[in-house]
Amino acid sequence: MAEVVFLHAGVADERSWPGPGLAYRRTGAVDPVEELFATLDAHDIERPTLVGNSIGARTAIDAALERPERIDGLFLIAPSVSGAPVPESLPTEVRLLEAAIGEAEAVADLDEVNRLEAHLWLDGPMSSEGRVGGDGRALFLDMNGAALRAPEPMPERDREPAWPRVHELDIRAHVLVGALDLPHVIDRAVAFADRVPRGTVELMCGVAHVPTLERPADVLASLEQFLAADAIDEHRAEAPQPLSGSLPAPPGGPSAWVLAGEASAGPAGGAFPPPPNGGRPGRLGLGPEPAGR
The missing domain is CATH 3.40.50.1820 (Alpha/Beta hydrolase fold, catalytic domain)
Known part of the structure; x- marks a missing residue:
């Protein structure tokens, strides 16, 4: 096995x-x-x-x-x-969510950070907030809420x-x-x-x-x-x-x-460009990702 x-x-x-x-x-x-x-x-x-x-x-x-x-x-x-x-650029939806998350973090509003990150990671930034509901959303909010409140990991x-x-x-x-x-x-x-x-x-x-x-x-x-x-x-x-x-x-x-799954129009842009056009590692895919998160 x-x-x-x-x-x-x-x-x-x-x-x-x-x-x-x-x-x-x-x-x-x-x-x-x-x-x-x-x-x-x-x-x-x-x-x-x-x-x-x-x-x-x-x-x-x-x-x-x-x-x-x-x-x-x-x-x-x-x-x-x-x-x-x-990435050379980020979609407007991602930049707006990133800015909102930064503002919530600045005032230590972890519940708001959690809500916004659920939109970014669970729903997808180009999807409507709340696209995923029910037990899946409840579990995400519980897991990410605990991660947000955990002690800072060691480097x-x-x-x-x-x-x-x-x-x-x-x-x-x-x-x-x-x-x-x-x-x-x-x-x-x-x-x-x-x-x-x-x-x-x-x-x-x-x-x-x-x-x-x-x-x-x-x-x-x-x-x-x-x-x-x-x-x-x-x-x-x-x-x-x-x-x-x-x-x-x-x-x-x-x-x-x-x-x-079902055929779809795919992500924004409708096609994958030739690599590389990746992203630096990060919880938001935008910056350094804390170890242990």
């Missing part, structure tokens, strides 16, 4: 993960990569597949570069990547940025990104998969940055397919094109496109 370890996003915790596997909450008390390997050792996990969302994906990538013999594969959701290029250990080195990842790597996520996060996901020798990318329509809170069964199904090694080889060989009326394959792009 495959060993699977889940690494949560900065706006979430271990409750955001569906399916079997080890999901633990980062403490922020130690370097996240060191904490990951200590957790693997404590649970006698030798060579797992790492499943990471956002900053959790960044930790997974850093761990795979630091000790490649310990990692079997990477399943990355809307990954943050240290050293990734900064991460300095390590070489991952972006210039991702071509060294000689393991299976699948990137899943929501079509309603921030445009530069989508671009970064595509560019990352293009640079990894055994990389594939999947666009999941109708979800934003935390798809496990919207379509957990579909995310789990994609993961289960990834865990069957032959499935990745089939995707690479078939190199499926996007559904009619949706996004074109990126020029010189990743080994394969996999489209999940």
